[in-house]
Amino acid sequence: MNMNYTAGELAFRDEVRAFLEEKLPADIAAKVNGFRRLSKEDHLRWQKILCKQGWYATHWPEEYGGVKWTPVQKHIWDEESCRYGAPRSIPFGVNMVAPVIIRFGNEEQKQKYLPRILSGEDWWCQGYSEPGAGSDLASLKTRAVREGDHYIVNGQKTWTTLGQYANMIFCLVRTNTEVKKQEGISFLLIDMNTPGITVRPIITLDGEHEVNEVFFQDVKVPVENLVGEEDKGWTYAKFLLTYERTGLAGIGMSKAALSHLKQLASRRMKNGKPLIEDPSFSQRIARVEIDLTAAAISNLRIIASVEGGGVPGAESSMLKVKGTEIRQSINDLARRAIGPYALPFLEEEMELDYDGEFLSDKDAAPLAAHYFNNRKLSIFGGSNEIQKNIVSKTILGL
Template identity: 65%
Template sequence: MDLSYTPEEEAFREEVRGFLAENLPKEISDAIKYGTGLGKDGYLRWQAILNEKGWLAPNWPAEYGGAEWNAVQKHIYEEEAAAAHAPRTVAFGLAMLGPVLMQFGSQAQKDYYLPRILSGEDWWCQGYSEPGAGSDLASLKTRAVRDGDHYVVNGQKTWTTLGQHANKIFCLVRTDPDVKQQEGISFLLIDMDTPGIEVRPIILLDGTPEVNEVFFDNVRVPVENLVGEENKGWTYAKYLLTHERTNIAGVGYSRAGLESLKRIARIEQSGGRPLIENPHFAARLAKVEIDLMAMATTNLRIISRAAAGQAPGVESSMLKVKGTIIRQEINDLTRRAVGPYAMPFASEAVAGDNDPIGPDYAGPVTSQYFNNRKLSIFGGSNEIQRGIISKVKMGG
C-alpha cells in the first residue's frame, strides 16, 4: 500500500501544470471559471492547442496521433485541467466514436475520420436517445432501410448535446425490427448536411440551448457509412459506453468546485463574520470534503487496477453515483453561499461588458446548480447505475 505518486508521475504532473500555465488562454479559462460558456470557436481553439502538443486524444494510440497515456496519467491531466479551469474536450469524437472506429471501423473509415477528429474538421454529436427510448435505449425506433447503395433513415433523436455545432452524427438505428431489440440495431455515421435532417434546439431550464432534437426524414446514407456489421450496433454502443464512463467520478471538477466554494465562503459575510466560520455551514462543507477525499482514493484504486489492465466493472457505476452526489452537493452549497445574489438570472448577471450584479462569483451559481441536475440523469441515470450494481452483485 503506497498512496504517493511515483517520481515519474510527479514529473508528469509538473509538465502538465507548466503546459497549462503557459498555453491555456485566459479568455478560455475565464469562460469556464465564471460559467459564461464556451462557443464552438472556443472549444476548437483549445483543442487545436492540445493537438499541437499531441495531448488532444489521451486514450488513442500513438499511430493515430494519440498521447497513449495510461490511466494514472489521464487522471493527473484531468485533475490539473480542472484546477486550471481548462475546458473539457468534446467527447463525442475523441472519447466515444474514435475508440469505436479503431476497434470496429473499416480501414477507410479510420483513415478518413480519425485525422478529421483531431484537426477539428469534424465535430461529432451522438444520436442515441429518442423520445421513447431513454433509460431503455434498446427500444429505439429510428429506422434505417436498405435501398441499393444507401440506407434510408427515418425517425427522431433527442438530447443531442451541442448538436448545433456538429457536422456529423453517429446514430443507433433499427435495421431489423423482427428480432430481439438488441439484435436489430446498427451503427451509422451520418453527415448533418444530408437533405432531410433538421436540428431543433431544446432550451434547458437555465436558458441555454445545450441540447437538441434531430429529425430524420428520408435521409439517404451511403452504405459505406455503416460501422462494422449490420445489426451488431448494440455491441459497439456498449463498447462506446465504457469509454463514455472514463473520468466518470469527476474528482477534478469537484475539487475545483470545492476550492471555488471555499473562496466564496471566505468573502461572504453572515452575522458579521465570514460565512466559512459559521459552524453550520462549515460542518456541511467539511462533510462534502470528507466524502470527496474518500472518493478520490476510490477513484485512484480503480484507476490503478485499470492501469494494470483490469477492465472496470460495477465500480464505474458506483463512481458515477457517488461522484454526481458530491458534485451536486457542492453546487447546492455554492448556490446557498451567495445568499440573495443567487436570485438574479445568470445571463444578465454575468453579461459580458456590464459589471456583474453583486459579487462576480455569484452570476453562474444558480445556473450551474440547475444545469448539473443532468449529471445524475445522463449517460445512464443513477437509477440505471444502481440497477447495474445490484444485478451484477446479486448475480441476477
C-alpha cells in the same frame, strides 16, 4: 495499491503544470474558473493547442495520433487541467465515437475520421436518446432500412448536446424488428448536412441552447458508414457508455469546484463571520469533501486496475453515481452560499466581457446557471437509478 505518486508521475505532474501555465489562454481559463459560457471557437482554440503538444487524444493508440499515457497520467492530466481552468474536451468525437471506430471500425473509417477529429474539421454529436428511449435506450425506434448501397433513416433523437455545432452525428438505429430489441440495433455515422435532417433547439433551465432535437426524414446514409456489423450496435453502444460514465464522475472538476466553494464561503458573511466558519455550513463542506476523497481513491484504484489496456465495466457505473452526486452537492452548497442573489439574473452576465449593469451579485449568475444545468448529471449517460441496478446485478449478483 500504493496511493502515492511515483517519482516519474510527480515529474509528469510538473510537466503538465508547466505546460498549463505557459499555454493555457488566460481568457479561456477566466471563463472556466468563473463558470462563464465557452464558445465553439474557445473549444477549438484549446484543442489546437493540445494537438500541437500531442496531448489531445489521450485514449487513442499512438499509431492514430494518440499519446501513450498510463491511466494514472490521464488522471493527473484531468486533475491538473481542471485546477488550472482548462476546458474539458468536448467528448463526442475524441472520447466517445473515436474509441468505437478504433475498436470496431474498419481501416477506411479509421483513416477517414480519426484525423478529422484531431484537426477539429469534424464536430461530432451523439444520437442515442429518443422520446420514450432514454435510460431504456434499447427501446429506440429510429429506423434504418437498407436499400441497395444506402440506409434510409427515419426517426427522432433528443437531448443532442451541441448538435447545433455538429457536422457529424453517430447514431443508434433499429435495423431489425424481428429479434430481441437489443439485437436489432446498428451503429451509423451520419453527415449532419445530409438532406432530411432538421435540428431544433431545446432551451434548458439555465437559459442555454445546449441540447437539441434532431429529426430524420428519409435520410440516405451510405452503407460504408456502418460501424462493425449490422444489428451489433448494442455491443458498441455499451462499450462507448463505459467511457462516458467514467468521464461523468468528474473528480477533477469536483476538486476545482470544491476549492472555489471554499473561497466563496470565506467571502460570504453570516452573523458577522465568514460563512465557512458557520458550524452547519462547514459540516456540509466537510461531508462532501470526505465523499470526494473516497471517490478519488476509488477512481485511482479503478484506473490502476485497467493499466493493461482494459475498459472499466460496472465500476464505471459506480463512479458515475457517486461522482455526479458529489458534483450536484457542491453546486447546491455554492447556491446556498450565494443565497437570494442567485435569481433573477441577466443572461448577458454569463459572458465574460459583459460590461453592463449586474442585476445580481457578480458571482450569482454563473453559479445559478451551473446549478440548474448540472441537475441533469444524475440522469444522462444512463440515470443513476439504472446504474445502481447495473451494479447490483453485475457486482453484487442480486
